[in-house]
Amino acid sequence: MRTIKASAVTEAVAQACVEANVDLPGDIACALHRCAACEPFAPARGMLEILCENEEIARRERMPICQDTGMAVVFAEIGQDVHIEGDFNQAVHEGVRRGYVDGLLRKSVVEDPLRRRNTGDNTPAIIHASLVPGDQLTLTIAPKGFGSENMSRLAMLTPAEGREGVKQFVLETVRLAGANPCPPMVLGVGIGGDFEQVALMAKEALLQPLDQANADTFYAEMERELLEAVNASGIGPQGLGGRTTCLGLHIKAAPTHIAGLPVAVNVGCHVTRHKTIVL
Amino acid sequence: MRHITTPLGEDVIRSLHAGDQVLLSGVIYTARDAAHLRMMDCIRRDEELPIPLEGQVIYYAGPTPAPQGRPVGSIGPTTSVRMDACTPPLLERGLSGMIGKGLRGAEVVAAMRKHPSVYFAAVGGAAALGAKCVTSLEVIAWDDLGPESVKRLTVKELPLVVAVDCEGNDAFALGQQAYLDSIG
Structure with a gap:
């Protein structure tokens, strides 16, 4: 002991x-800088450059x-x-x-x-x-932060709605969130479990490194597909139009009941922060 | 980029169009959820508001505490739609501008057309950068609300986008359409 x-x-x-609060995780910062470099829409690129400059100032000056x-x-x-x-x-x-x-x-x-x-x-x-x-x-x-937390949603779908139902629910959540959660967002999706477990899995999915695909190839493929669909929405940085609506998306799944298909989307912003300490 | 200063006159308001980028300087006031509810109480009781509304601009923001030697900590906009229910009565009483992030509801846009005013979007989450535009801060009401107290700020060249203009045009819809058109 x-x-x-x-x-x-x-x-x-x-x-x-x-x-x-002052040092954005490397994977999120990296995604932000990478998206700023390849965003095709000039106003959106300008917005992403501001967000990159902001995270650099925060780290350098130790400001939130x-x-x-x-x-x-x-x-x-x-x-x-x-x-x-x-x-x-x-x-x-x-x-x-x-x-x-x-x-x-x-x-x-x-x-x-x-x-x-x-x-x-x-x-x-x-x-x-x-x-x-x-x-x-x-x-x-x-x-x-609650600008993005407020845009999060949960649904108890039916097994018949399946993979497509989950996908539509995620896209609907993004559409309803629009400009409000400070896009580009990070999305955590929970699928399965029960009512409270699915919400917790969605939050845990926000902590997964953006540069690592899901270990389960079925869900890795679904993550790619969803990210592409979200970034085809046109919402863009700050909701003012552009490709970069979402920096990354992870799915966490768990066993569930024969009658159910719970799904939860925890919306994060471009400041999806976390720090881990091991004692 | 165009520079504008507060208070905003009607000629300036009418010259601003959705999507315009501007740099705002002058005195503005912070108020967010709790302060808006208290302002509604003031209006119901026919009491004076802490903010002189005529020609003024409210920033939906609650900054972090100021480090020593600086006027403010990090500061950026909060989601505007939460203030929607309280906004038309303020516009009726002369409020000229609002700064926040995200969409506004139809009732606010209708009130903005009736009482010419402008809604600006600041860059959500760019709060370390936003701090550099604030030159002074003073709490002027409801200190008990902590981050939600009403503060008088002096800002210098705060970068903003005209999100909704006084004709009801919306930069979010216009920008998203422009992007989608650009990719065919």
Whole structure:
């Protein structure tokens, strides 16, 4: 049994909140720069160049890439042979508090969805913990902005609607989102499982590296097809027209019920951030 | 690129067309969801609004806290459509411009035609860059709202696109059509 102190969790989360918000992951930055270089529509190319310049300034000056520094979504993979000394959930919330207060990030969380008083420190975090073999603790902090989150959708399709039904639902989601989620977007698609699992898979799909295709060739092909269809929509960067509507798309699938075909689309923006720390 | 300054006169508003790129300078005001709801309460109670609307521009934005020695942290637009329900009453009272991102609803566009005004799109997510256009910031109302308080900003050459003009033309529809036409 390996012991990890709760204070180490707090420190790691605080650091990751700041890093995630100022330093765009390499795969996303790469996709942004690559799309800027090959976008055929001049106004769209200009817009993408601005987004590239912005992410460079953010990294250099350690300024948040986007003013919406998000809700802190924290994925924790806890090794079965790890003993956490102290309260794990409280340690994560405290890390978010420190990261957002000391790191000058925006406090965008209200304590109740209807009464809406700002908590003032961006807590609580949204924590998804799972047990894995081993004696390590892997924390991924994925701050999620709500311009794109608000455009996300979920549907319980029928088995008969199949692959084509899923494809149409994704394209409809993109059409309805239009200019709102700060395109070029990143899309996470969950297929299967049940009502809550499909939404979580869509969020996890947003964390997959854009430069790696799906390990399952069936879904790798579907990802390519969907990306091409989304980028034929004409929405373009900021919704002002162009080819680059989506930087990348991943699908995560899971076993489901004989009666169901759940699908969820988690819409991310061009600032789809995350930072992973292994303790 | 064309330079414009606030307050916006009707002649300037009428000369702006959907798709035009402009650099905006002068005083503007931030207000987003919570501040709009409070402004609606003010109107219902016949109280004075914190923003002098005539000829003025509201920026739908909530910046990050300012690092030492700078007027503002990162700043960029939030999604405008959430402010739609509160927008026509502000346009009726003289509001001349709005800055945000994304589409507007039909009622807002109709109100913009009736009360000539312009909706600008700023570059969503380009907030580290956006900070460089702000020269001063002062919280003027509802400090308890934190990032959603009403702030008076002075901006210098803020790059914007005219997203909806006072005739109701929409740069999103026009731009997307222009791209699709360009690829045949």
